[in-house]
Amino acid sequence: MTHLSIPVRRLAWGTDWHMNFLKPAARQAFIERIAGIEADAFAITGDISDGSNLEQDLRRIGNTITKPVFVLLGNHDRYHSSFAATEEIVQRATAMHPYLRRLTGGELVELSPTTALLGVDGWADGTAGAGSASEVELNDSRFIRDLAVLPRPVRWLKMRELADEFASAVAATLNEAMARYQNVIVLTHVPPLPEATWHEGKPSDAEFLPHFCNPTLGRLLREGCIKFPNTKLTVFCGHTHGEGVHREGNMTVFTGGAEYFEPRVDRVIEIA
Ligand SMILES: [Fe+2]
Known part of the structure; x- marks a missing residue:
């Protein structure tokens, strides 16, 4: 686990920018606009771009926003690429741009x-x-x-395996954060609860839910909330492109709205 201290009072959060759909000049203009937002740090919860454009888009973000930018990846960030190749791209970009902070679960x-x-x-x-x-x-x-190389039945197993790996990567960090802090913010791409898979104002239907929800992480978060009832857990996610808020007990899940060709900052979060 890596412990970092980055003082932030206002955190600007956006998700699912899919920057690859914009022409390069429009991407630059968008990032410059974002950079002007009154915030101490930024967070992007995945689907920043696609695998072919991710490196240049991360560099664009790193060159333009001179404040900490917390990034994690979504499924689209790996399109036309692979998990390993995408990770290499992110490592190269973050090595060149110290403000870019790739979150892998192990950073508190x-x-x-x-x-x-x-x-x-x-x-x-x-x-x-x-x-x-x-x-x-x-x-x-x-x-x-x-x-793409897997037969369909094996792909279902692979999805579970991926969800397990990501949950394992974050479990100890979540536990320590919830034990030590009054407020814990979790950033992730896929909504962890079915109730947070907003699509046109409602949770996604049964056919889409397997692709739009990560109950593996959801169980971990719910367990944490039971174990640490005095800690306020706030989750920010995206993936479904439907905006919504789900509250239960000491957990609140914000799902960010998104539209292709119109990336945006969803909200500026005041840090307690
Ligand atoms: Fe996604």
Whole structure:
């Protein structure tokens, strides 16, 4: 686990920018606009771009925003590429741009004496809703090399495996953060609870749920909330492109809205 202290009072959060859909000049203009937002740090919860454009888009962000930018990856960031190749790209970009902070689950970032932040990509584990009986197939299965080579039944297993790996990467960090801080912010790409898979104002239906939800991480978060009832847990995620807020007990999940061609900052979070 890596402990970091990055004082932040205002954190600007956006998700699912899919910058690859914009022309290069529009991408630059967007990032310059974002850089002007009154915030001490930024967070992007995945699907920043696609695998072919991620490196140049991360560099663009790193060159333009001279404040900490917490990043994690979504499924689209691996399109036309693989998990390993995408990770290499991110490592190269973060090595060149010290303000870019890739969150892998093992970083416990103190934002204030009472608030900690952590983040992990996460993956839809394929078990929610109709599970493997769902006939929906995301483009992940065509455009991410690690998945494209697998027969369909094995892909369901791979989804679970990925969700497990990401959950394992964040488990100890989450536990320590919830034990030590009054407020814990978790950044992730895929909504961890079915109730947070907003699509057109409602949670996603049974056919889409296996691809739009990560119950593996959801269980971990709910366990943490029971174990540490006095800690306020706030999750920021994306992936479904539908905006919504789900509250239960000491956990609140914000799912960010997103539209192709119109990236945006969803909200500026005041850190306690
Ligand atoms: Fe996504």
